[in-house]
Amino acid sequence: MFDTLISLRKKFLQSGLWRLGLFFALIGPGIITSNVDNDAGGITTYSLAGAKYGLSLLWTLIPIMIALIVIQEMCARMGVVSGKGLSDLIRERFGAKITFYLMIVLFLANMGNTLSEFAGVAASMEIFGVSKYLSVPLAAFFVWRLVVKGSYKSVEKAFLIACVFYFSYIISGFLIKPSWNIIMTAFVTPTVTFDVGWLTMAIGIVGTTIAPWMQFYLQSSVVDKGIKAKNYKYTRMDVIFGSFMVNVVAFFIIMLCAVTLYTNNLVIETAKDAALALAPLAGSYCTWLFAFGLLNASLFAASILPLSTAYTICEAFGWESSINTKFVEAPQFYGLYTITIFLGAGIILLPNVPLISIMFYSQVINGILLPFVLIFMLLLINDKKIMGDYINGKIMNIISWTTVAVLICLSLAMAFAAIMS
Amino acid sequence: MPLTSEPQGFLFLSDILKKKVINAGGQHLGQIVDAVAEFVEPYPIVTGLILKVSAHKNALLPWKSVLSIGEDACVANITAHALAGYKKQGNAVLLKDALMDKQVVDTNGARIRRVNDLQFLQAHHILYLIHVDVGFRGLMRRVGLTKPMDKMMQMLFDYTLADQLISWKFAQPLSSPDLLRLNIAQNRLSQIHPADLADILEDLDIRRRSAVFQALDKETAAETLEETDPKIQVSLIADLNSAQASDIIEEMSLSEATDLLGDLPKEKAKRILKEMEKTVAEDVRELLAHPEKEAGGMMTTSFLRFRPSTTVQQAMEMIRAEGEDVDLIYYGYITDEKEHLLGVVTLRDLLLASPETTLNNIMDSRIISVKLKDNDDTIAENFAKYGVTAIPVVDTKGKLQGAIMFKNLLEVVASHLGK
Numbered sequence: 001m002f003d004t005l006i007s008l009r010k011k012f013l014q015s016g017l018w019r020l021g022l023f024f025a026l027i028g029p030g031i032i033t034s035n036v037d038n039d040a041g042g043i044t045t046y047s048l049a050g051a052k053y054g055l056s057l058l059w060t061l062i063p064i065m066i067a068l069i070v071i072q073e074m075c076a077r078m079g080v081v082s083g084k085g086l087s088d089l090i091r092e093r094f095g096a097k098i099t100f101y102l103m104i105v106l107f108l109a110n111m112g113n114t115l116s117e118f119a120g121v122a123a124s125m126e127i128f129g130v131s132k133y134l135s136v137p138l139a140a141f142f143v144w145r146l147v148v149k150g151s152y153k154s155v156e157k158a159f160l161i162a163c164v165f166y167f168s169y170i171i172s173g174f175l176i177k178p179s180w181n182i183i184m185t186a187f188v189t190p191t192v193t194f195d196v197g198w199l200t201m202a203i204g205i206v207g208t209t210i211a212p213w214m215q216f217y218l219q220s221s222v223v224d225k226g227i228k229a230k231n232y233k234y235t236r237m238d239v240i241f242g243s244f245m246v247n248v249v250a251f252f253i254i255m256l257c258a259v260t261l262y263t264n265n266l267v268i269e270t271a272k273d274a275a276l277a278l279a280p281l282a283g284s285y286c287t288w289l290f291a292f293g294l295l296n297a298s299l300f301a302a303s304i305l306p307l308s309t310a311y312t313i314c315e316a317f318g319w320e321s322s323i324n325t326k327f328v329e330a331p332q333f334y335g336l337y338t339i340t341i342f343l344g345a346g347i348i349l350l351p352n353v354p355l356i357s358i359m360f361y362s363q364v365i366n367g368i369l370l371p372f373v374l375i376f377m378l379l380l381i382n383d384k385k386i387m388g389d390y391i392n393g394k395i396m397n398i399i400s401w402t403t404v405a406v407l408i409c410l411s412l413a414m415a416f417a418a419i420m421s
Numbered sequence: 422m423p424l425t426s427e428p429q430g431f432l433f434l435s436d437i438l439k440k441k442v443i444n445a446g447g448q449h450l451g452q453i454v455d456a457v458a459e460f461v462e463p464y465p466i467v468t469g470l471i472l473k474v475s476a477h478k479n480a481l482l483p484w485k486s487v488l489s490i491g492e493d494a495c496v497a498n499i500t501a502h503a504l505a506g507y508k509k510q511g512n513a514v515l516l517k518d519a520l521m522d523k524q525v526v527d528t529n530g531a532r533i534r535r536v537n538d539l540q541f542l543q544a545h546h547i548l549y550l551i552h553v554d555v556g557f558r559g560l561m562r563r564v565g566l567t568k569p570m571d572k573m574m575q576m577l578f579d580y581t582l583a584d585q586l587i588s589w590k591f592a593q594p595l596s597s598p599d600l601l602r603l604n605i606a607q608n609r610l611s612q613i614h615p616a617d618l619a620d621i622l623e624d625l626d627i628r629r630r631s632a633v634f635q636a637l638d639k640e641t642a643a644e645t646l647e648e649t650d651p652k653i654q655v656s657l658i659a660d661l662n663s664a665q666a667s668d669i670i671e672e673m674s675l676s677e678a679t680d681l682l683g684d685l686p687k688e689k690a691k692r693i694l695k696e697m698e699k700t701v702a703e704d705v706r707e708l709l710a711h712p713e714k715e716a717g718g719m720m721t722t723s724f725l726r727f728r729p730s731t732t733v734q735q736a737m738e739m740i741r742a743e744g745e746d747v748d749l750i751y752y753g754y755i756t757d758e759k760e761h762l763l764g765v766v767t768l769r770d771l772l773l774a775s776p777e778t779t780l781n782n783i784m785d786s787r788i789i790s791v792k793l794k795d796n797d798d799t800i801a802e803n804f805a806k807y808g809v810t811a812i813p814v815v816d817t818k819g820k821l822q823g824a825i826m827f828k829n830l831l832e833v834v835a836s837h838l839g840k
Contacts, residue, residue, distance in 0.1 A: 084626050096563035100564045
């Protein structure tokens with residue numbers, strides 16, 4: 001009896017199953033970041049891309065996924081090796097002045113992102129027939145309580161489980177029984193249309209998938225986990241898996257909207273339009289699934305963005321920043337947190353607020369900020385003093401500098417196009 | 422060589438940095454990029470400035486060659502080709518590199534702060550580093566917005582923004598292991614209460630956490646470890662070798678040491694136990710056999726036992742002799758030869774009784790005790806009901822096995838409280 005147990009244990013160890021267990025103990029940061037990445041802005045952009053341009057943008061998800069993996073891998077590596085957050089490293093390496101202006105821009109960008117999350121809450125709840133004057137204040141109150149009650153960590157787990165609802169998009173995708181041959185052909189055949197609208201949309205997909213705040217958030221969650229350098233490979237798997245998942249969800253949203261809305265020439269402006277337009281084409285359950293996915297995504301991101309913003313800025317300036325402190329002990333932290341939520345939710349409720357242009361400009365600020373963050377990251381990750389033996393290898397440097405160069409060109413193009421129009 | 426402009430006064434590092442340096446002949450020497458200071462007590466003394474001479478070349482300008490630091494430029498009496506490259510020696514530290522924008526522990530306020538600026542006092546042509554600026558105004562000075570910000574605060578809130586300075590005496594730099602080692606002699610960290618020090622450790626990132634922890638002396642390390650979150654305890658001990666770990670764990674109270682060893686991976690705990698003193702290791706092994714949430718897991722075996730025939734004087738002598746190393750001295754437990762618990766005396770009883778009295782005359786034989794298997798709720802009830810600060814633990818036959826101190830119960834139940 002005992003012998004069988006021992007031999008079973010041996011088999012278990014040899015099979016590498018225990019590695020799987022270790023993987024599950026260390027995952028989290030990568031997958032959570034990726035899921036927050038599919039936020040209200042993301043879902044909107046993917047829906048619009050599918051509805052306006054059919055399957056022609058589907059292939060861009062492949063290079064986007066590679067870029068996402070390259071960038072997030074560097075962030076995670078910096079977190080594990082240095083044990084410090086990104087804003088901490090930027091402050092120590094590049095000094096107070098640069099950090100100060102960077103943080104101001106980051107605050108504005110995140111403010112805009114938070115705004116679009118609350119807009120997502122409002123839109124999805126309106127599909128269920130709930131007025132935004134009820135849903136947005138409730139959502140804001142819920143998010144604010146998370147930190148005051150200090151229950152953020154447990155709620156994070158709840159959200160992670162709620163991420164299963166992203167499968168709603170995948171299920172919807174299968175329910176409409178598309179012709180997979182055409183979709184797969186479109187997916188692997190890169191086509192470029194030299195049309196301003198098409199190009200802007202392509203850049204939009206990149207911009208919403210690779211946002212500046214994610215790098216700060218990912219790195220500090222990796223640091224929080226306290227992962228040792230020797231276990232780094234599991235974190236890398238976490239990041240790759242997360243990046244893969246984002247793009248699977250994006251794939252299905254674009255495909256869903258392309259097969260239904262685009263084929264029927266329906267014009268939509270928002271994710272809410274997309275959800276509503278799906279009802280007659282794919283059944284009302286599809287609308288509900290779509291709306292529920294949007295609500296979950298928006299609420300998840302809305303809970304994380306203000307917290308991440310407050311953390312990042314306080315870390316850069318050395319202000320007390322812990323959920324476990326009282327308001328008077330960490331006034332800057334709670335102040336930033338509260339302002340982000342208050343303005344983010346408040347602006348949505350103003351009558352006649354030019355929501356679309358606000359969201360558009362927040363994308364522009366994100367686009368301007370991203371190049372700086374990426375260049376700082378590359379300089380930091382190649383700094384021997386910080387990274388020791390974990391600096392980028394030659395090949396990794398070629399890949400990452402190329403990726404960053406392309407992203408910078410795209411971001412600048414987007415910012416330029418936005419200012420011109 | 423008196424300074425021409427300001428013989429005495431305060432100066433910020435940010436005021437010096439980026440200033441160009443010329444010599445008396447008007448020759449341009451370079452731009453100040455850093456300052457070198459000798460770390461001596463009580464205040465570090467600036468020994469030189471690092472100049473950027475050309476795009477890729479830095480040089481050291483010895484402080485004794487500096488004539489004055491003015492608004493526009495710093496004047497030195499040295500020629501360009503007399504400048505030599507900088508080599509680190511002794512206790513010299515590059516101030517900007519090691520301190521600016523980095524974290525320090527404010528040992529007075531027991532908090533981690535970020536350095537926004539450094540303040541010097543200039544007296545008799547010596548530049549002392551006396552303050553670390555951690556305030557918002559310091560940050561604004563670095564950004565170059567002091568004046569607009571001052572004006573804005575004045576206008577909007579009628580509030581004068583003040584500098585927030587920490588005396589160098591209360592600042593412990595953390596940026597490198599070298600700096601930590603340098604300051605061990607001054608023992609700044611051990612001035613902080615262990616409970617505060619534990620909070621600071623919890624706030625630090627993993628690397629600096631173990632660097633700071635390893636810079637502490639054994640006693641402080643042990644006391645701090647007792648106050649630290651169990652998860653962090655484990656990671657701190659995991660970074661040490663068994664010999665170092667056992668040295669620190671031996672200094673901890675028996676029940677704390679047991680809890681910690683119980684949380685460690687089995688192999689690591691075994692190796693540490695091997696390194697520990699035999700008698701302590703045996704006690705720990707005994708305690709480790711009990712589950713953590715039962716009386717057996719919470720108790721300590723490090724307390725004083727007396728016989729009924731012991732006199733008060735003998736008891737007091739025992740306390741003086743062994744009290745230093747014992748977890749619990751406020752209560753003494755009286756047992757027969759077979760370890761059956763007969764009664765309890767408090768330190769108060771012993772102090773008030775005459776020296777010749779035997780303990781069976783003053784002991785309280787209305788024993789309040791818990792069983793080895795009793796759980797935390799039962800124990801908490803007993804503490805609350807009888808208002809004691811420690812409760813003896815007996816086995817089913819009434820033999821004394823250990824004692825639970827209130828502190829140890831608190832650690833187990835604290836996780837249910839407040840949150």
